[in-house]
Amino acid sequence: MAHDVHTHVKSNIEFEYARRRAANEMRGQVTTFAIMIFLTLIAFTMVLAGFSAYLVIPFILLLAAIQVVLQLYYFMHMSHKGHETASLFLYSGALIAAITVLTFLTIVWW
Amino acid sequence: MSSIAQKKGFGATLWDYLTTVDHKKIAILYLITGGFFFIVGGIEAMLIRIQLLKPDNDFVAAGLYNEIITMHGTTMIFLAAMPLLFGFMNAAVPLQIGARDVAFPFLNSLGFWMFFFGGIFLNLSWFLGGAPDAGWTSYASLAISSPGHGIDFYALGLQISGGGTLIAGINFLVTIINMRAPGMTYMRMPLFTWTTFVASALILFAFPPLTVGLFLMIFDRMFGANFFDHTMGGNTIIWEHLFWIFGHPEVYILILPAFGIFSEIFSTFSRKRLFGYSAMVFATVLIGFLGFMVWAHHMFTTGMGATANAIFAVATMAIAVPTGVKIFNWLLTMWGGSIKFTTPMLYAVGFIPSFVAGGVTGVMQASAPLDYQLHDSYFIVAHFHYVIVGGVVLGLLAGLHYYWPLMFNTMLNEAMGKITFWLFFLGFHLTFFIQHFLGLLGMPRRVFTYGEDQGWDLFNAISSYGAIFMAAGVIVLVVNIVMTIAKNVPVGRDPWGDGRTLEWAIPQPVPFYNFKQIPLVRGLDTYWIEKQEGNVEGMTYAEPIGDIHMPNNSIIPFIMSLGLFVGAFGALYNGEQPWAIPVLGLGLIITFAAMATRSLKDDLGYHIHKEDLLNEKGGKH
Numbered sequence: 001m002a003h004d005v006h007t008h009v010k011s012n013i014e015f016e017y018a019r020r021r022a023a024n025e026m027r028g029q030v031t032t033f034a035i036m037i038f039l040t041l042i043a044f045t046m047v048l049a050g051f052s053a054y055l056v057i058p059f060i061l062l063l064a065a066i067q068v069v070l071q072l073y074y075f076m077h078m079s080h081k082g083h084e085t086a087s088l089f090l091y092s093g094a095l096i097a098a099i100t101v102l103t104f105l106t107i108v109w110w
Numbered sequence: 111m112s113s114i115a116q117k118k119g120f121g122a123t124l125w126d127y128l129t130t131v132d133h134k135k136i137a138i139l140y141l142i143t144g145g146f147f148f149i150v151g152g153i154e155a156m157l158i159r160i161q162l163l164k165p166d167n168d169f170v171a172a173g174l175y176n177e178i179i180t181m182h183g184t185t186m187i188f189l190a191a192m193p194l195l196f197g198f199m200n201a202a203v204p205l206q207i208g209a210r211d212v213a214f215p216f217l218n219s220l221g222f223w224m225f226f227f228g229g230i231f232l233n234l235s236w237f238l239g240g241a242p243d244a245g246w247t248s249y250a251s252l253a254i255s256s257p258g259h260g261i262d263f264y265a266l267g268l269q270i271s272g273g274g275t276l277i278a279g280i281n282f283l284v285t286i287i288n289m290r291a292p293g294m295t296y297m298r299m300p301l302f303t304w305t306t307f308v309a310s311a312l313i314l315f316a317f318p319p320l321t322v323g324l325f326l327m328i329f330d331r332m333f334g335a336n337f338f339d340h341t342m343g344g345n346t347i348i349w350e351h352l353f354w355i356f357g358h359p360e361v362y363i364l365i366l367p368a369f370g371i372f373s374e375i376f377s378t379f380s381r382k383r384l385f386g387y388s389a390m391v392f393a394t395v396l397i398g399f400l401g402f403m404v405w406a407h408h409m410f411t412t413g414m415g416a417t418a419n420a421i422f423a424v425a426t427m428a429i430a431v432p433t434g435v436k437i438f439n440w441l442l443t444m445w446g447g448s449i450k451f452t453t454p455m456l457y458a459v460g461f462i463p464s465f466v467a468g469g470v471t472g473v474m475q476a477s478a479p480l481d482y483q484l485h486d487s488y489f490i491v492a493h494f495h496y497v498i499v500g501g502v503v504l505g506l507l508a509g510l511h512y513y514w515p516l517m518f519n520t521m522l523n524e525a526m527g528k529i530t531f532w533l534f535f536l537g538f539h540l541t542f543f544i545q546h547f548l549g550l551l552g553m554p555r556r557v558f559t560y561g562e563d564q565g566w567d568l569f570n571a572i573s574s575y576g577a578i579f580m581a582a583g584v585i586v587l588v589v590n591i592v593m594t595i596a597k598n599v600p601v602g603r604d605p606w607g608d609g610r611t612l613e614w615a616i617p618q619p620v621p622f623y624n625f626k627q628i629p630l631v632r633g634l635d636t637y638w639i640e641k642q643e644g645n646v647e648g649m650t651y652a653e654p655i656g657d658i659h660m661p662n663n664s665i666i667p668f669i670m671s672l673g674l675f676v677g678a679f680g681a682l683y684n685g686e687q688p689w690a691i692p693v694l695g696l697g698l699i700i701t702f703a704a705m706a707t708r709s710l711k712d713d714l715g716y717h718i719h720k721e722d723l724l725n726e727k728g729g730k731h
Contacts, residue, residue, distance in 0.1 A: 085287050093315055096402045100355065107418040108351075108406065 032074040039063045129663035131215035132622060133200045136222050137517060140197030141510075143226055147189035150233065152584060154182035159541070159577040162570050165562040175558035176243035177260065181233075183246030184264065187360070188271060189229040191502050195367045196222075196278055198509045199306045201517045203282065205613035205620070206300045208291025208629045213284040215661045216708070221278035223671035228271025231678055235263035245556060247357070250338035250349035254330060259682055265327045266678040270671070272317055272324070279313030282306055291612075292652040293631035297391065300611040300635075301384060304391055305370030308398040309363045315402065316359035323352035332684045347412060354405035362401040365497065366394060368505025369436060372458045375512055376440050378608050379455040380447025383635060386439040393432035393439075400429045410481045419478040426476035433469055437462060452606065453527030457508030460535045461501065468496030471546065486556075489549025495542045507534065507587070515605040519618045520598060526590040530583045537579025544569045544576075603648070610635040615648035623658045626723055627651040658718040666704050673700030 010018070043060050073079045078087060118126070127135060157178050161169045170178065204212055212218050235241040242264035244253040253261045286307045290299070299307070327349065329335035336342035338349055377384040384390060406414060406422040440462060449455070471493040475481045484490060507530070514522050548569050553560065560566055604614045612629060615637040630652035633639050640648055677697020683690040 089283075089311070089314075092311075092399075096315055096399075099403065103406075103418075104351075107421060108414050 028074055032070050036067055036070055039067060126663070128668050129219075129665045131211075131219045131661050131663055133204050133212050133215065133218060134517070134620060134622075136218050137197045137200035139222055139226075140193045140200060141517070143222075143229065144190050144193035144197055147185050147229060147233075148194065149584070149588075151182055151185035151190050152581065154178050154185065156577060156581055158182060159574040161558065162560075163574040164571065165560055165567050167559055170558070172558040173240075173243065176245075176556075177236075177241035179556060180242045180245055180248075180260075180264075181236075184232065184242070184268070185229075186498075187246065187364070188268060188275075189225075189232070191364050191498070191506065192275060193225055193229075194506045194509075195309075195364065195502075196225075196275075198302075198371065198506075198513055199282060199367060201513055202613050203303050203306050204285065204289070205516070205616060205624060206303045206611050207286060207289060207294050208612055208625060208631060209285060209289035210624045210628075210658065211661070212281050213289055214281050216664060216667060217277050217281050219664065220667035220670060221274040221281065223667050224274030224277065224674065225271045226274075227671045227675040228267045228269070228274060231270060231675055232263055232267030235260055235267075238263075247353055248327070248349075249346075249353075250327065250330075251346045253327065253349075254338050254346075261327070262331055262682045265324045265331065266681060269321065269324045269328065270674050270678060272320055273674075274671075275313060276317045276321075279310040279317070282310040283314060286310070291625075291628050291631050294636075295631075297388065298631055298634050298636075300370075301373035301387075301390055301394075302367070302370035302611075305366040305373075305394055308394050309366045312359045312363045312366070312398055312401060316356045316363065319352045320356035320360075323349055323356070326352075328681065332681055334685075350409055350412065351405070354408045355402075358405040358408065359398075359401045361497070362397055364502045365505075366397065368502045368509075369394070371505045371509040371512065372440065372461055373443075374611065375454045375458045375508055376443045377635075378512075378606060378610055379450045379452055379458075380444045381450070381608050382443055382447040383610075383638075384439070385442040385445070386435075387634060389435055390439050393435040396432040397429060400425065400432070404429065407476055407478075407481075410478045411485045423476050423478045427473055430469060430473050437466060450608070452511075453522070453524055453531060454508040454512035456528060456531045457504050457511070460531065461504045461508070464496060464500030464504065464535075464538070467543075468493060468500050471496065484549060486554055487549035488545045488553045488555055491555045492542050492545035492549060495538075495545070499538055499542070504535075507531070510587075512606075514594075515601050515618075516613055516620075518595075519600045519602070520594050521601045521605055522594050523590050526586055526593075530587045530590065532583075533579050533586060534583030537576045537581075537583060540576025540579060541573050542576070544572050548573070604637075610638040612636045612649070615640065623660060623718060626658075627655055628653050655720055655723050657720050658723070659715055660718060661715045662713055664708075664713065666708050670701050670704040670708075673697045673702075673704060676700060 040063075043063050046056050046059060072090075077083070078090075127139060130136060130139075157170060158175070161167050161175055161178075163169075200212070200218070204210070232242075238259065240258045240260050242248065242253075242256070242260035244256050244261060244264075248261060248264055253264075286299070286303060326335070326337040330337050330339065330344075336344045338344050338346045340346055373384055373390060404422060404426045406418060407426045410419050410422070440458075444459075451459075471489070475484055475490070475493060511522050511527050514520070548566055549555075551565050551569075553564075553566050553570075560570070600618070603616065603618050605618075606614070609615070612631070615629070616624065628651070629636070629649040632650060637648055640650065674697060677694050677700075680690050680692070680694025680697055684694070
C-alpha cells in the first residue's frame with residue numbers, strides 16, 4: 001500500500017482531454033464569477049436608485065438565492081460527480097427549514 | 111499503542127483513556143460517564159418519589175423540588191440516555207459496517223470530552239448556589255426571572271455538551287456514508303447502523319435550533335440582551351418554538367437507536383432474518399422526516415389558533431403509521447422463529463407492549479381538544495415516561511446486556527440479568543401506569559406536594575413503591591457488572607451463538623485496528639451468510655494483508671473542552687465578579703490555542719506494518 005508507489009505517465013490523448021476539461025472548468029468559474037459580480041452590482045444599484053423597499057427586499061433575496069446556488073455548484077463543485085449524498089442532505093435540510101419558515105408565516109403567528 | 115491487555119499502571123491507563131481516539135475506548139468512556147449520570151438522575155427520581163409518597167410531605171422544600179425535577183429531566187435526556195446511546199453506536203457501528211474506526215477519530219474524542227465537561231459543569235450547579243429550576247424545557251417566561259445561577263449553568267452546560275453531540279452526530283454521518291466495507295450497500299446495513307444514520311441526521315438538523323435558543327438565553331441572562339423579554343420588544347414564545355423544533359426530533363434521536371438495538375436483538379434471538387427489512391428502513395427514514403413537522407404539538411395550549419393546532423394534530427397522528435409498521439415487523443420477526451429468551455430478548459419483548467402503551471397515549475394527546483384537558487397533568491408525565499423508559503431505557507438495558515461481550519469480552523450473568531429485568535419492568539409499570547389515572551383525576555405535574563383526600567394519596571404511594579422496584583433492579587445490575595468485571599471470564603467471538611452481523615465475526619478481544627483485512631460483504635446479515643456456508647474465519651476478505659494507517663492518540667480534545675469549561679465560569683459570573691471576563695478570555699484562549707496547535711502541527715498518524723500483522727502477535731507492539 002504505502003510502499004508500492006504507483007507512477008502513471010499520461011498519454012497524449014489523456015493529456016489533451018485533461019487540459020480541455022481544466023480549460024472548460026476555468027471558463028465556467030470565470031463566467032460564474034462575472035455573473036456574481038454583475039448580480040451584486042444590480043443589488044447595489046437598486047438600493048441607490050431608491051426603488052420601493054417592497055420591490056428591493058424580495059428582489060435582493062432572490063439574487064441571494066441565485067448566488068448561493070452558483071456558489072455551491074460552480075465554486076464548491078457540487079456539479080461534479082460524487083456529491084449525491086451531500087445534495088440529498090442539503091436539499092432535505094433546505095426543505096425542512098423552508099417548511100418550518102412557511103409554518104411560521106402562514107399558520108403559527110396569525 | 112496496543113489496546114490489548116498488557117500490565118499497565120493506573121496512571122498509564124488513565125493517560126491512555128484521556129488521549130484515546132479509538133472508537134472502542136471512547137465507547138467505554140461514554141458508557142461509564144453515561145452510566146454515572148444515569149445513577150445521578152435515578153437518585154433524583156427517587157427523591158421526587160419520596161417527596162410525593164404521602165400528601166403534605168416536607169421531605170424537600172418547594173424550591174429544592176423544582177431543582178430536582180429540572181435536573182432529573184435534563185440529566186436523564188442529555189447526560190444519560192444520549193451518551194449511553196453514543197456508547198453503543200461507537201462500540202458497534204464501525205464494526206457493523208466493516209470500518210477500522212470512525213471517519214474522524216480526533217473529533218470522536220472531542221465530542222466525548224465536550225459532553226463530559228458540559229455535564230460536569232451542569233451538575234456543579236448543585237454545589238455553587240443552586241441547580242436550574244425552570245423544568246427541563248426551561249421556558250423563557252420562567253427561566254429569565256429565575257434568581258441565582260441555576261439557569262446559567264443549564265444554558266452554558268447544555269451549550270458545551272450540545273456541541274459535543276453535534277460533532278458526534280456529524281462524525282457518524284460521515285462514517286456511515288464513506289467508511290462502509292466493499293459490498294456493504296445502504297440496503298445491506300444492519301438496522302442499528304441505519305437508525306444511527308437517521309438519528310445522526312436528526313442531530314445535524316435539530317441541534318442548531320437548540321444552540322441558537324441557548325445562545326439567546328445566555329445573552330439574555332448574562333450579557334443584558336432582551337430576546338425573550340416582551341417589555342423590551344422581545345418575544346418569550348420564541349424560546350418555546352426553538353426548544354421544541356429541537357426537542358421533538360430529540361425524542362426520535364433517542365428512540366430510533368433504541369429501535370435499532372431492538373431490531374438486532376429480535377432477529378438474533380428469533381434466529382430469523384428481520385421481517386420486512388426494507389419497510390423498516392423506510393419507516394425509520396419517514397419517522398425521522400416527520401419528526402420535524404410536529405414540534406408545535408407541545409404548544410397546543412400556547413394559543414396558536416385552531417388552524418395550527420389542527421394541522422399539527424394530524425401531522426402528529428401520521429407518525430403512528432411508520433411506528434406501527436415497525437411494531438408489526440418486530441412481531442412478525444418473532445413469528446415462526448426459534449426464539450431464545452435471553453436477557454436482551456426479554457427486554458425486547460417487554461418493550462413492545464410498554465412502548466405501544468406510550469404511543470397510544472401519544473396519539474390521544476395529539477388530538478388538540480383532548481390535550482387541553484391533559485396538558486400539564488400527570489397523564490403527560492405517564493405518557494413520556496412510557497415512551498422514554500418503556501422505549502429508550504429498556505433499549506439501553508437490552509443493549510448493555512447484548513453488546514457487553516462485544517465491548518468487554520465477558521458476559522453479564524444471565525440469571526441476575528433476568529432478575530434486573532423483572533424488577534425494573536414490574537417497577538416501571540407500577541410507577542407509571544397509575545400516573546395516567548392521577549392525571550385524569552386532575553393532579554398537575556411539577557407540583558412539590560398535594561393536599562390530602564383528593565383521591566391522589568393511594569395512587570401516589572403505589573407509584574412511589576414502584577420506583578423502589580426500579581431502583582432495586584438497577585442495584586442488581588450494578589452488582590452484576592461488578593461481579594462480571596471481577597470474575598473476568600473471557601467468552602470469545604460470537605458469545606450469543608447466533609450473531610448475524612459483522613461485529614460478531616471479529617475475533618475477541620477486538621484488535622485495536624478492528625479488521626486485519628477489510629471484509630467483503632455479500633448480503634444482509636453478513637456473518638450469518640458466512641456461517642451458513644461453513645466459513646470458520648467468519649468473513650470473506652476484500653483485500654490482501656497490507657499496512658494499516660492508524661491515527662495517533664492526542665490530549666488536544668481534552669484541553670480544547672477544558673478551555674470551554676473554564677470559559678463558561680467566566681460567562682456565568684459576568685457582571686458579578688471582577689475576574690469574570692479575564693476567566694472567559696482565558697478559557698477561550700486555551701480552546702483556540704489547542705485548535706491552532708491541532709491545525710498547525712501535522713499529525714499524520716502511523717502505520718502498522720504488514721510484517722507485524724503477519725507474525726503471530728497480530729500487530730501488537
